[in-house]
Amino acid sequence: MAxxxxxxxxxVLGDQPHLVANECTQCGARYFDRRNACAGxxxxxxRSVGVATEGExxxxxxxxxxxxxxxxxxxxxxxxxxxxxVRANVINTPPDPDHVSLGMKVRLATYPMGDDxxxxxxxxxxxxxxx
Amino acid sequence: MSAxxxxxxxxxxxxxxxxxxxxDLVDLGVxxxxxxxADGGVTMADVGVLAAGNLRGGGGIGQQLQKQxxxxxxxxxxxxxxxxxxxxxxxxxxxxxxxGEVDVGLAVGVEKLAGAGLLxxxxxxxxxxxxxxxxxxxxxxxxxxRIGTATMxxxxxxxxxxxxxxxxxxxxELFAKISEKNHFHSTLNPLAAYxxxxxxxxxxxxxxxxxxxxxxxxxxxxxxxxxxxVLNGAKLKTLSKQQQRxxxxxxxxxxxTDPWEEACQVLPNVNTLTRNAANQAYEQAGVGPEDLDxxxxxxxxxxxxxxxxxxxxxxxxxxxxxxxxxxxxxRDGRLPVNVSGGLQSKGHPIAATGIANIWEVCQHLxxxxxxxxxxxxxxxxAHVIGLGSACGVHILEKAA
Ligand SMILES: [Zn+2]
Numbered sequence: 001m002a003x004x005x006x007x008x009x010x011x012v013l014g015d016q017p018h019l020v021a022n023e024c025t026q027c028g029a030r031y032f033d034r035r036n037a038c039a040g041x042x043x044x045x046x047r048s049v050g051v052a053t054e055g056e057x058x059x060x061x062x063x064x065x066x067x068x069x070x071x072x073x074x075x076x077x078x079x080x081x082x083x084x085x086v087r088a089n090v091i092n093t094p095p096d097p098d099h100v101s102l103g104m105k106v107r108l109a110t111y112p113m114g115d116d117x118x119x120x121x122x123x124x125x126x127x128x129x130x131x
Numbered sequence: 132m133s134a135x136x137x138x139x140x141x142x143x144x145x146x147x148x149x150x151x152x153x154x155d156l157v158d159l160g161v162x163x164x165x166x167x168x169a170d171g172g173v174t175m176a177d178v179g180v181l182a183a184g185n186l187r188g189g190g191g192i193g194q195q196l197q198k199q200x201x202x203x204x205x206x207x208x209x210x211x212x213x214x215x216x217x218x219x220x221x222x223x224x225x226x227x228x229x230x231g232e233v234d235v236g237l238a239v240g241v242e243k244l245a246g247a248g249l250l251x252x253x254x255x256x257x258x259x260x261x262x263x264x265x266x267x268x269x270x271x272x273x274x275x276x277r278i279g280t281a282t283m284x285x286x287x288x289x290x291x292x293x294x295x296x297x298x299x300x301x302x303x304e305l306f307a308k309i310s311e312k313n314h315f316h317s318t319l320n321p322l323a324a325y326x327x328x329x330x331x332x333x334x335x336x337x338x339x340x341x342x343x344x345x346x347x348x349x350x351x352x353x354x355x356x357x358x359x360x361v362l363n364g365a366k367l368k369t370l371s372k373q374q375q376r377x378x379x380x381x382x383x384x385x386x387x388t389d390p391w392e393e394a395c396q397v398l399p400n401v402n403t404l405t406r407n408a409a410n411q412a413y414e415q416a417g418v419g420p421e422d423l424d425x426x427x428x429x430x431x432x433x434x435x436x437x438x439x440x441x442x443x444x445x446x447x448x449x450x451x452x453x454x455x456x457x458x459x460x461x462r463d464g465r466l467p468v469n470v471s472g473g474l475q476s477k478g479h480p481i482a483a484t485g486i487a488n489i490w491e492v493c494q495h496l497x498x499x500x501x502x503x504x505x506x507x508x509x510x511x512x513a514h515v516i517g518l519g520s521a522c523g524v525h526i527l528e529k530a531a
Contacts, residue, residue, distance in 0.1 A: 005262045007277060009269025031396060033267035040391040058296055059398060061288035062342035063280045069255030070276035076285050076341075078293065078398045085394035087279040097303075097342060102296040113272065114258070122262045122271050125278075 002115060007124040008032075017110045017125065018053050021084060022046040030084050053108040054130060055081035060102065062095050075100050079127050091126030105130040137364030138225050138381040140527070141235075141374060142171020145490040148355035148478035149324040150245040156188045160196045160241035163356035163483070167237070171360040172374050175201030178360070179233025182208045182223035184216035184240035184482035192241065205233075213517025214431060216240055217357065217485025218386065222523060224361050225384045234366040240487075241356035242480035248352070284349050284432060285341035286518065289398055291434025292343070294441070300452030301437060303343040307331040310348040310433040310475055312461055317472025319462075319503035324353040324478030348433035350474035357486035376530055379493045382416035382510075383526035399518050401435070405442035408524040412512070413444075416526040420444045423466060424508040425495055427488035429516045430473040440468070443514060443524075467505055470495075485523055488513040496529040 004013050010020050010032045021030035026043035030051075037044045060077035075090035077100075092109060093099045106127035113122040144166025146159055154162075160183070168174055183193030193207035212219040217240030224236030255273050262271035275281040295301030311331045317323040329337075329347055337345040367378055389395055389404040413419055420443065428443060430436035437451045445466060446454030454460070460468035471477045471491040474484065492511035494500040500508075509529045516522045 005264075005271055007271060008274065009264055029391065029393070033396075034269075039396070059289040059293035061280065061285045061292065061344075062339075063276070063282060063285045064339040064341065065284070066276055066280065066282055067254045069257075072276075074276060074280075076280035076289065078279075078289060078394065083393075085397040087397045089277065089279060102292060113277075116258075116262045117260045120262050122258075 003120040004123050005120050007113065007122055011123070011125050013110070013123055017108060019051040019086060019108065019125070020048050021051050023049045051084050051086065052082035055079040055086065055106055055127065057090065057100070057102060057104045057106055058085070060090060060100055062097070062100070077127065079106055089126040090128070092128035134364030134368060135231070136229070138228060138384065139362055139364060139367050139378040140359050140381060140489070140493060141173065141362050141367065141378050142167045142169070142360040143358070143490045143493050144170055145322060145357035145483070145487040146355050147322045148353050148480060148487070151354040154354070156185065156192065156241055156243050157195050157199055159243070159354060159356040160192060160239055161199045163241065163358035164196060164200050164237065164239050167358035167360050172371070173235065173360060175203055177235050178203070178205060178237045180206050180208070180224055180227040180236045182210055182220040182236065182238045184210050184220035185242060186211055186213070186216055186481045187242065187244070196239065212521045213519045214429065214481050215386070215485055215515045215517035215521035215523045216482040217487065218515045218523025218525065219485065219521065221359055221361070221486055221489065221525070222384050222386050225381065228361055228363050235360060235362045237358065237360050238486060239356065239358035240482035240485060242482045243354045244352040244480050245354045246352065280341065282341060283518070284344045286399060287432035287435045288341045288344045290401055291432070291437055293398070294438045294451065298449040298452070303335060304331060305452055305455065306343050306348060306433040306437065307334040309436050309455060310334045313430060313469050313473035313475045314347060316462055316470050316503070317476030320472045320477060323472040323476050324351050325476045326472070344432050344434055348475060350431045350479035351476065353478035353480055355478060355480035355483045355487065357483045357490055359486050359489060377497055378530050379496050380528040380530060381525060382418070382528045383412035383524065385412045385415065385524045387411070387522045389520040399520055401516050401520060402438060402442050404520055404522045405439060405514065405516060406444070408522045409443045412524040412526050418510055418526060422510050423512050425470060425492060425505045425511045426466065426468045426514070427471060427491050427511070428468060428514040430469055430475055431479060433475065436469070436473070439514065443512065462503065462505065470503055470505060485515040488515060489525055489527065492527050496527055
């Protein structure tokens, strides 16, 4: 199998792909970006924690107009993964209001984005309907 | 409160919002400043501080404007705070007056945006030849469109949908009806960029931008400027009876940012900082939502107006859909909201917006609202929000 690289460093590939968050050791706040300190409690220590791979769509939109180069339409959503909010596209279902709804159950899914000149495949993620 | 501590708007002006191909940023800013000075019956010689807001012009707009309207050597604060830039300029001038450093301050906000298109989310470049992690997420490729959306219509669509998920009652048609109200209101506002009434059906069948926001449910990019002269009550007492009669009291001037909460760095939380600003404003002014005669709130998208009914506590918590459906926010209702037409039709020249909404409220409090006057208006509230986030709330009262 070709070498793989995740789209973002908080996506962990392998047999069971999942997202990881930087969790503040002091207050439990979770972040997906590189941190200098905690915006909630100003603590500076973080640990890496796994995020639930199943969740519920708490908000979504179907983007029909985006910046040049971005394929539309697509579904942008906020997924509540057992208390941790995740921004992601809803994938593997038609991007229309008949197939995407508030409260729908979803699960993490990955997909190949193509390979670079070294043959490395970038892998993206989204959430797909869980039923 | 002593007269020295009271803040008043002496003069205020907004330009026509829309396309001004023959005017540059400075022309529009000058028009607003000279209009506000003339409205207040003062000159640049009376002004002790200038706060100037502009977001997309390249910097230093305050000094550029001084070079046309009067270089008196006063301090200039160039401010930028996303869509709250105008309110931030006003608040800056107010703080200088409140601090007792000057008696009279001037705030201006100006923007050239006609034809600007989507304002967030960069064009996506070709992916690089080698997947190389970069940035704070270690991303090997651009994430806008791959991990959600960075566009404002999409972000605010999700904000409205989230409210609907939490409380129910919000759907495509409801959001379209909110837009229908504002477009109807705009027919009475000659300074609005768009003044055509649209039915909810027409709005729903227009071009989809980010479901449920269609094009007429999005704020209109346009050119425009607005400016205000503020002063303390002691200085006002030295001016003419006419000036005192037309002055509008700023009984609260508040600016907040978003406190950290779970999810706020995933989807901007425009709710808590607005609620915080509103709470502080009501307390500072000594009034409650029930005392308001009109509200200009930041309807950058139809989906945003709904959540701000709740955030400004115009309705009970969770009750925004019922509140709107009861008809109270139409101009003939108990609490008219966005009688200017709102950003969806009046337009949204970003840095001008946070002063132009105050201009609108002042027109009514001065009984100068002409064909769209809300009769008997004594107290009004103006609200703006800039993503990132910043929220400005001003409560204004008619001179006694
Ligand atoms: Zn913390």
